Amino acid sequence: MTLAPPRPAVGTAGEPVSGLSASDRKSGFYRHDLDGLRGIAIALVAAFHIWFGRVSGGVDVFLALSGFFFGGRLLRTALTPGASLWPVPEVMRLVRRLLPALVVVLAAAAVLTILVQPETRWETFADQSLASLGYFQNWELANTAADYLRAGETVSPLQHIWSMSVQGQFYIAFLALIFGFALLFRRVLGRYMRASLVVLLCGLTIASFVYAIFAHNADQATAYYNSFARGWELLLGALVGAAVGFIRWPMWLRTTVAVAALAAILSCGALIDGVKEFPGPWALVPVGATMLFILTGANRFADPHTRGKLPLPNRLLATKPFVWLGSIAYSLYLWHWPLLIFWLVYADRHSAGFLDGAGVLAVSIVLAYLTTRYVENPLRYRSAPLDIGPSVKMPLRTRLRRPTVRLGAVVAVLGVALTATSFGWREHILLQSANAENLTALQSLDYPGAHVLLDNAPVPDAPMRPTVLEAKEDLPETTVDGCISDFDNVGVINCAYGDESASRVIALAGGSHAEHWITALDLLGKMYHFKVVTYLKMGCPLTTEEVPLVMGDNRPYPKCHTWNERVMKKIIADRPDYVFTTATRPWNIKAGDVMPGTYVGIWETLSANNIPVLAMRDTPWLVRRGKPFFPADCLADGGNAISCGIRRRDVLSDTNPTLAWLNRFPLLKPLDMSDAVCRTDVCRAVEGNVLIYHDSHHISKTYMRTMTGELGRQIGIATHWW
Template structure:
């Protein structure tokens, strides 16, 4: 979430566009009148907002959007002005080289430090995620990695990553390369075909792309806001708008009073954005126009001030304030400060086990972040991104000076080598750990054949089976992949898919049918139902969608993060007519949910309409009480993480009263719905007063609320008893 280009708007003769031989970028910029100290200060304001809102308020401030616009303005505007200037030849290789020198060194240093802290502080169950996101950060596709995680229901409750903030830098890196290619191709075509009309063609093209991206952002925001938040396509309009402003700003004329008013309004909007708008839920939709529009307005407030002889060299008062030394200093270290503050905050929270910081703790995090940011800027960023000015042909008298300059460059070469070595080591280590985990999981394929005597699981609770002293299975590293076969087979609709997917398990040739319908909490019972179906000759047909129970809710929410889920409503409208038309012998689905406002569980009122429809069509319901959702301090709790961090089966569990009411809420509706048959496996999951993380040598959960397939197999016998008592299909 960072402006990744230097905070200097250079004219068409900036580096990469064949500058005059003896001119430096800053000298050329200042001579041309385009050097904007106030925008350096605006970067400082933006990073301060981002850090403060992250540390103390847990909100999005709008500072990210300020950075995106400034990135487009600095980088895109400069390239666009160069392309529109006759006789200027674009050179992509120097541009890419400059970007690499500017972006990678500080990023590599922070990633390396984060890798060390991950090993020291976080459980090994989190190392794979860090390895994935470290590679994604180095490859500048972190935003897509996070979008994939956000759309993956099985990963939706993962702990916040210490590298999550790098998503916006990935968006900007992708923009830089894409915009550079676009400008090169367009300049080649437009100059040959359109000649003097090239400027209009460029502007029309970029306006069209900006509008298209903005429309896409609105549509994507309404469809799946969590995924759209990280989408490069939904964010491109902010950068493109900055590029357009960067190309057109030299032609803007306005009086001083109007520029002052614009600067005041823009700053007020930027400063208040985080407090007034919940950016986590509202961006990148229409509300993103507030920080984006305010940034554009602030840029225009000091546009082409040299054109007016009465205000030559003058800036509006707000702009002069941001051009002062404190803001310039903060702006100069903005990139490094952004890189450091988030991982330090996340690692501190992981170390303390808390979900937030108080004022003093937050101040300490910011102070350490600022110190590390200054050191990184001073001793990593500046040496590696600054080149010596070109040297005139050496004379005999000047050769000693050249030799001295060469010697002075040696520390920089060493520094560059060390940073490159860190990057290679980080990449190799990430790949190696991923391969290690892959091998462990491949070795975990025998989980389905574990000895019932050695790994009794749920039978230790319901049948008092003897539990030998053996290592827990699945292990903490195997747990993540210990998932239902339906997920592996693609037999559950994902978040974006509203179609009904049917797959058949159990005895596929049987005449008796149980329809397994609902969300993933219905799905994880497939492991036991499949085994029972093959044993007692009935088939199980699936009607499943991630995070979506059978419900009549008009605005269903994703359980766990409470974001709206319109595709769930659409899927329910499709699945109910199909279920009724298929008329299975029984519909197996969940009948309860955990309370969001107090301990225990509840039967949601939106389920009653489902029971009515099924009952009216004489379809009996096997209503399974939902399994406990593990939550601490309002956040999903992962037993595997706790166990990997040194916890035990008891400390990594939860009190039964926190997750289950004294009695099954479904029982209150049996008299009203005679075809409603409650199933309750709570005593196969929890002890009388506590729900432990491990029972009978088997880990119960593969995440924070889905039963592992290995443990589900150990519940088959008890589930069979309850179903047999209802159906009479075999002796109970």
């Protein structure tokens, strides 16, 4: 399941606008239009997630508004002589504002995870639940984005909380920065305090924006979740909060700018692919438009007759429907994404239609209203009635009161229970992973694996191994030993396996689909006395492609090209007897497999240097409706070896595509282990009591051991070494 990474809404409603005079505040001048803007933003976020699978830019509006509201309040406090700089009240305010609704949604998501998701997904939920509660979910997802072994995982129901973590980190850092600066320099700088803070914030904003551009160009998938790359969006809001009270411009200009800003916000998701373009320069569109919209409501301008009045677009957003939607925006954001994901999992769909999407949205709105009214607001406000605008009158019975001990205790118990359960499940998984260490001791008679297909071996009655919970730890030696370059590393890592003292050398080169053969090659090397030297990089086959893409999600992978240039020079300099690498890839756009044209330059280079190639046909990728799936998930969800497999003709052509190139490249030695993985009609998930894949497209180490004999037979014929 691939959906656009979501963005959350965590704006602090009910804050006075920075720069308002005392008379303005006393007269009740409050920017209800910004509450309405929050309502527009949450509508965009939810609609684009549910029906379009895109990023709307709405969350960037939230980030900017959060910086404006929160930053503006802290700046006013720091600039007020004699104001308390004790941070505890601010921290407690944040806790009351953010945690209760979050805990309730996380608890509900935990229950739905157990009911809807297979147990193979519970660990991911536990990890992300803890990360969400600890406000480091963005770094958890950044790590996942850089982890090739987890690249095919289903979209998490908690993925949207990453930017709440960004905001939480910003709040604490900004609080420490502003209060610390004021504590040290308020008396020293005196009337220059405001200018000094503005200069400081300008410097930080520019530094963050420049960093975002570099990070975006280097690794956009990871930069997307990076707090430092996102900081400028909130800092810019804080800067506008410091300047809004000093802006002077006529009503006609403010109206024109407000229309243009609102149009930019509404059209951003349709015109800009935020999944690929943010947090780079294109994020300036929604953030800049938000800043302009805020400034159009500045209360000091040239015409005294329109003082305190708002332009028409602002007045429109200050009406009851938009303000009400803005008042539930935080809870609505929390609810809509997990409900969407759970519905898609339950319905076994990759996207929502109009009717079921509308149903998800309707349920989300109802739950958001209930959460806001009965959880968020009672624990957020100490006293005083809720006032969300002159057009919204709350009945007497809904007026807010001091947080009740009972409600606070319930939320606290939920949080503790969620934390304890998450840690408990993680410990259970660790025990299961420890059991995976004894997979090497499995008896071949009980676990024949590939021998069932190759030698018609009988299949005794024995439980499947690795189990669905052991599968992801059944990894090749090179991964465990750190002998494969990760996404960021362009260096060539050489490790030796097999008979390390042997003079005959096979270079194992390419991506992880070359890597997973190391288990069998290591055994064969020790048996037939040859050394295996690794030249591996995650997700990066040997290719001459100028702009490679990561297989599976098609994001640009420029470091793969850099690594290929280096590794080919290294292989040629080392002059191994053979290079073992993959020679085909799945089509993706149609059934079968193909030898990509970008591999031809590799064969030409190696042939020109008289280095023969053991060209392995790639193993089938398990794909349904264009998306990868994990057989372990399918089996854990009640499927069987056939229903959790794939038809052979969907992933393999009738003949090995490499055979068509042998006349041109005589040093190309084709290897094809397809019959050790697939039957004539189907590639099953389990053969001979052994789970074939540890994810959606990598052979498990246990199953690879059962293919050693057949691989040895084919290499022996190709090399004449035995």
